[in-house]
Amino acid sequence: MPKNMDPKKSPMPVQDPMVRRNNFDEVALGYSYETAVKEAQRCLNCKNKPCTTACPVSIDIPAFIERVANEDMEGAYEIISRSSSLPAVCGRVCPQENQCEGKCVRGIKGESVGIGRLERFVADYHREHCTEKPAVPAPNGHKVAIIGAGPSGLTAAGDLAKLGYKVTIYEALHLAGGVLVYGIPEFRLPKVIVQKEIDNLKALGVDIETNMVIGKVLTVDELFEMGNEAVYIGSGAGLPRFMNIPGESLKGVYSANEYLTRINLMKAYKKGSKTPIRHSKRVAVVGGGNVAMDAARSAKRMGAEEVYIVYRRGMEELPARKEEVEHAQEEGIIFKTLTNPIEVLGDENGEVKGMKCIEMELGEPDASGRRRPVPKADSEFVLDIDTMIMSIGTSPNPLIRSTTPGLETNKHGCIVTDGDNGLTSREGVYAGGDAVTGAATVILAMGAGKAAAKAIDEYIKSKGE
Amino acid sequence: MNKIIRKKSLNPTVSLMEIEAPLIARKAEPGQFIIFRAKEDSERVPLTIADFDREKGTVTIIYQIVGGSTMELDTLNEGEYIHDFVGPLGQPSETEGLKKVAVVGGGVGCAIAYPIAKKLSALGCEVHSVVGFRNKDLVILEDEFKAASKELRMMTDDGSYGTKGLVTNALEELIKEGNQYDEVIAIGPLIMMKFVCQLTKKYDIKTVVSMNPIMIDGTGMCGGCRLTVGGETKFACVDGPDFDGHLVDFDEAMHRGTMYREFETHAREASCNLLKQQ
Numbered sequence: 037m038p039k040n041m042d043p044k045k046s047p048m049p050v051q052d053p054m055v056r057r058n059n060f061d062e063v064a065l066g067y068s069y070e071t072a073v074k075e076a077q078r079c080l081n082c083k084n085k086p087c088t089t090a091c092p093v094s095i096d097i098p099a100f101i102e103r104v105a106n107e108d109m110e111g112a113y114e115i116i117s118r119s120s121s122l123p124a125v126c127g128r129v130c131p132q133e134n135q136c137e138g139k140c141v142r143g144i145k146g147e148s149v150g151i152g153r154l155e156r157f158v159a160d161y162h163r164e165h166c167t168e169k170p171a172v173p174a175p176n177g178h179k180v181a182i183i184g185a186g187p188s189g190l191t192a193a194g195d196l197a198k199l200g201y202k203v204t205i206y207e208a209l210h211l212a213g214g215v216l217v218y219g220i221p222e223f224r225l226p227k228v229i230v231q232k233e234i235d236n237l238k239a240l241g242v243d244i245e246t247n248m249v250i251g252k253v254l255t256v257d258e259l260f261e262m263g264n265e266a267v268y269i270g271s272g273a274g275l276p277r278f279m280n281i282p283g284e285s286l287k288g289v290y291s292a293n294e295y296l297t298r299i300n301l302m303k304a305y306k307k308g309s310k311t312p313i314r315h316s317k318r319v320a321v322v323g324g325g326n327v328a329m330d331a332a333r334s335a336k337r338m339g340a341e342e343v344y345i346v347y348r349r350g351m352e353e354l355p356a357r358k359e360e361v362e363h364a365q366e367e368g369i370i371f372k373t374l375t376n377p378i379e380v381l382g383d384e385n386g387e388v389k390g391m392k393c394i395e396m397e398l399g400e401p402d403a404s405g406r407r408r409p410v411p412k413a414d415s416e417f418v419l420d421i422d423t424m425i426m427s428i429g430t431s432p433n434p435l436i437r438s439t440t441p442g443l444e445t446n447k448h449g450c451i452v453t454d455g456d457n458g459l460t461s462r463e464g465v466y467a468g469g470d471a472v473t474g475a476a477t478v479i480l481a482m483g484a485g486k487a488a489a490k491a492i493d494e495y496i497k498s499k500g501e
Numbered sequence: 502m503n504k505i506i507r508k509k510s511l512n513p514t515v516s517l518m519e520i521e522a523p524l525i526a527r528k529a530e531p532g533q534f535i536i537f538r539a540k541e542d543s544e545r546v547p548l549t550i551a552d553f554d555r556e557k558g559t560v561t562i563i564y565q566i567v568g569g570s571t572m573e574l575d576t577l578n579e580g581e582y583i584h585d586f587v588g589p590l591g592q593p594s595e596t597e598g599l600k601k602v603a604v605v606g607g608g609v610g611c612a613i614a615y616p617i618a619k620k621l622s623a624l625g626c627e628v629h630s631v632v633g634f635r636n637k638d639l640v641i642l643e644d645e646f647k648a649a650s651k652e653l654r655m656m657t658d659d660g661s662y663g664t665k666g667l668v669t670n671a672l673e674e675l676i677k678e679g680n681q682y683d684e685v686i687a688i689g690p691l692i693m694m695k696f697v698c699q700l701t702k703k704y705d706i707k708t709v710v711s712m713n714p715i716m717i718d719g720t721g722m723c724g725g726c727r728l729t730v731g732g733e734t735k736f737a738c739v740d741g742p743d744f745d746g747h748l749v750d751f752d753e754a755m756h757r758g759t760m761y762r763e764f765e766t767h768a769r770e771a772s773c774n775l776l777k778q779q
Contacts, residue, residue, distance in 0.1 A: 208720045210538060210545070210585040218722075247587035249720050253524050276724035278734055285734075285753050287760045291724035297717050302544070310544050310569060310768060312761035386756035433721045434739055 040077035043146025048153055053366035057336050060222045060305050063363060064128070067150075072157040076104035078142060079149045086139035087151060092483030093126075093191075095119040097136055097151055104154055113162040116155060121194030121237065122187060122482065124163060124229045125216060127156025130479045131357050163232055169239045176200030178496050181264040183250045183436065186214020187478045188270035188469030190237060191485030192492075197240040199493055204264075206248040211301065214272055215478065218301035219293070219327065221334050227300075251435030256443070256465060265499070266464045266492045269451060270485060273470035274433030278426055279322070283380030288314060288388030292323070292331040292427035299334050313338065316423035320344045320391050322377055323427030324353070327475075329360040331425045332369045343369050344419065348376040348396050348409040372419070374398075376411065380424055391419045429475050440465070450474055457491035458484055466492055503586040506559055508579045511641040515565045515609055516575060517551070523558030525588045531616035532594030532711065532743050535560065536719045538585035539574040546570045547716045549613040549688075549742065550589060560588070563612030563641070569768030590719045591742045594686070594709070596620055601627040603675060603682045604650070605668050605697055607689020608634060613711055614688040615642050618649040627651050629680065631671045633693070637662035668693060669700050682706050687746060691758065695751035702747050710746035712737045714754060715761070728754050 049065040050056075056063050067075065079101040087097040096115055103112035116123045132138070132152035140148030178201050182189045185207035193203045211217050216230045238244065250256065250271070259267050276291030278284050295313075298304045302311035319335040321328045324347035335343045345364070347354060350373050354361055365371070374396045381390040395415035398407035432449040444452040444461035451460055451467040458466040468484025470476055507519040525535065534549045552561035564571050577583060594617050602621055606614030611632050622628045630650040634640050635658045647653055654671035655663025664671065672685070685708040687697040694710040701708040717723040719738045726737040731748035735741065 208587070209718060210587070218718075247585050249587060249590065252589055253528060253587075272722075275721050275736055275739070278724075278727075280734070285727065285729060285750075285757060287756060294717060294723040294725045297723050302717065303542070310542065312764035312768075314760075386753075386759075435721060 038077055039080075040074055042078065043142075045078075045147040045150040045153075046071045046075040048150070050363075053363075053368075056223065057333075057367040060337055062226050063223050066160055067153055067157045069161075072104055072154060072161075073107060075150050076101045076154060079105070080141055082141055086141065087136040087149075090135045090139040091119075092135065092479050093119045093486050095136075095155075100158065101149065101151070101154055104158060109158060109161045110166065112158045113166075116158060119486075120482070121191045122233050123155055124159035124233060125187070125225060126479055126482070127152050127154075127159055128225050128229075129220060129477075131477060133358060135479070163229070170236060172239070172241050173198055173200045175202060175241075178202065179204070179264045180266050180268065180492060180496075181206065181259040181262070182268045182270060183256075184208070184214060184270040184272055184469075184471075185212035185234070185244055185246075186270055186272050186469065186481065187216060188272075188481035188485040189214070189268065190234065191482040192268045192270065192468070192489040193242045194237050194240065195486055195489035196492065197237065197242045199489075201493075201496075202241070204243040204245060206250050206254070207244060207246045208249045208271075209301065210246050212244045212246060218297045219330070220478075221296065221300055221330050222305070223333070223337065224330065249435065251439040256436065256440040256462075260464065265496050266466065268458070268485070268488050268492065269436060269460070269465065269467035269471055270469045270481065271433060271436055271471045273430040273475045274449075275431050276426060277429050277431055279377065279428065281377060281379055283382055283388075284426070286380055286382040286388045287386050288316070288423045289380055290314075290423065290425045292321070292327045292425050293430070295331050295425050296327070296334065299338070305334070305338065314423055316340045318342045318421040319423045319425065320346050320372075320377070320419055320421045321425045321427055322346045323429075324349065324373075325355045325427065325429075325475075326357060326360055326477075328427035329356045329364050329369075331427055333364055333367055335423070335425070336367055336369065340423070344372050344421070345369055346372045346375050346377060346391075346393065346419070348374070349406065350374055350398065353406055374409065376409065377424075378416070381418065388422055388424055389420075391421050391424055393417055393419055430470075432471060432474065436471075448474065456487050458488035459491060464495065502582040502584060504582055505577055505579050508577075511563065512639050514567075515563060515612075515639070515641055517561060517563045518574075519559045519561045520583060520586055521558060522560045522586055522588075525560050525586070526553045526555050526558045529553040529560060529589040530593030531596075531620045532613075533589035533591045534719070534742060535562065535586060535588030536590065536716070537562070537574065537583055537587075539570065539577060540584050543573055543584065544570045545585075545717055545719070546574075547590070547713065547719055547738075549711060549713065550616065551612040552616055560586075563609065565609040568765045569771065587719070591738060592740070594620075594711075594743050596624060596626070599624075599626045599683050601680070601682050602629070603672060603680070603685045604628055604630045605672055605685060605687040605689070605693075606630070606632045606646075607668055607693040608639065609641070610689030610693070610711075611642050611646070614686065615645050615649070617686055617688075618646060622649040629675055629682075630654070631656065631668045631675070633657070633668035633671075633689070634662070635659070667696070669696050672697065673700055676704050676706070684709060686710075691751055691755045694746060694749075698746040698749070698751070708746035709743050710749060712742045712744060712749065712754065714757060728757070
């Protein structure tokens, strides 16, 4: 096998920033067949597999990359899908730089192998070329209910279905996918790809019931009465946080959840959509995470002339993925770091017309270990905007905890689980993803779904003995 | 997909639909709401539940045709299906311990006030109802309110039916006649609820209002339905829709309600044009 000793990753072809900031088509275009094979040849196939250790779902990375190098793309897909139910999604939205690629040996003296890009290539290749439906596993006679058709619930469902469980997913919205369909924009994760992954799960025999708000129409206890032997709660993050500054109720102040839901789930980006949305000219997105980047880049695509990211710490501290920050900068998003809003200003009609901000500087490290931002005296200024989007996190949804007796939650309202397997304070009830951790990433939610599926399988088997 | 079992026009702009939804009917309580999407690409719209029949497994909604989405809903007929129907959402109205209550309904808000009057009456509470409409043609649920109330005051803006005047006039009369209410429940346009609350504040009577802000998911995710209650941010979908009316910032809620007025006008015109062509 020839090795490719190029210290640099094969670059990802992308849409030109000046073009893409006007459309919702996918930004990254994906490797060609030749590029994928060439990139796969950069992998040293290390024996101790540091990349696999750093993967939340433990994909056998060197093994799948070896198949790509040998041009056995279906073999590569088979290896990935043993560990991941949503490879086309993860290849696009995982923070690989902190996980597999962060531990890649090639990264010591150059750039890591483009593991995420290769994963995406393999999943896309499979989707475009494979016509075979996955084999439906033999039923084992046990039923499991899953709450929430987001990344965590879908992963748990896939793993359990493969073991022969009859799995029903209850989804509150009219469409399955969770944050993959309401939150992450089309230009980062095309919805046809999400739909295809969901169709694969259905082909495995998973039932998805939409429009079912658990905690309201059915309780967790009723799911047990219906014959389910275990319940997995993957209900996601909850209510958006606001800053409690004056003016947050003015017309033109959105939570990122609302803004993105209107655009993604409700398709406000499409011409002729029935979903109302502001056609903003000057937008400030408050926050520095991936969701803030998604909101800012969406605002630009919706036609805003000036879009600001307003973040109270510095560029170095931005929690968003580096790639997302770079893409946002290329598209003309303006970063106002070390800046904090203190008031939203409105006109006589109650419409946003500006945002009063204060400059910040970094002081001593706080409890999180990051340097605490403190306001600079006499540094107030007004940013001239017509729309403000709050993207400073969420607090957990109360619907399940308030209707499930004996389900322990912490002081923030997140469900408490025992160790890594997701077991809650209730027998047979498991939980994972944002409902447990608070707002985190797609892959961590998937990892939790995977661990819980394994624990649920062991629990149900042990009960039968 | 939920089947429309019955459709009935109540007045020129208000219609009733009885929808097959056994799971929702099993759990629904007065004060809760559903979200519907008439067709596959329609908006999600919240509507408070007007009635439910646990045995038949149906939920009744009453809607006023005000914009594109309700117009679209109204194109569906008996035997056809609503694309999405989800609920019951929100907190049920509190009825415990109430002995004497004034229920105030304005316009299509009467559709939501009625199930509460009915439940209270069934629980043995003395219900006095005050209902207001713009004119005689728009009156709905009169017989139903009569059946659920010991006392019913019918008000119209133009005096074409009942007494000419506002619901607040009739409510103040009832209070002045010496009626001591444990609570006033007011459901209708924001401006009506605001003035009812101003009145009851004067007489120091606890008042509950049902808020119906712009909403998307209705499950505590988008935050679009936030309002200020007693200086705190609350979410109508999970904390409400009922709130202590003396604490609600109505002016802010009225402002927020107009956020998409221009868009809605266009949407309504577009739907009208489409219907005309058909």
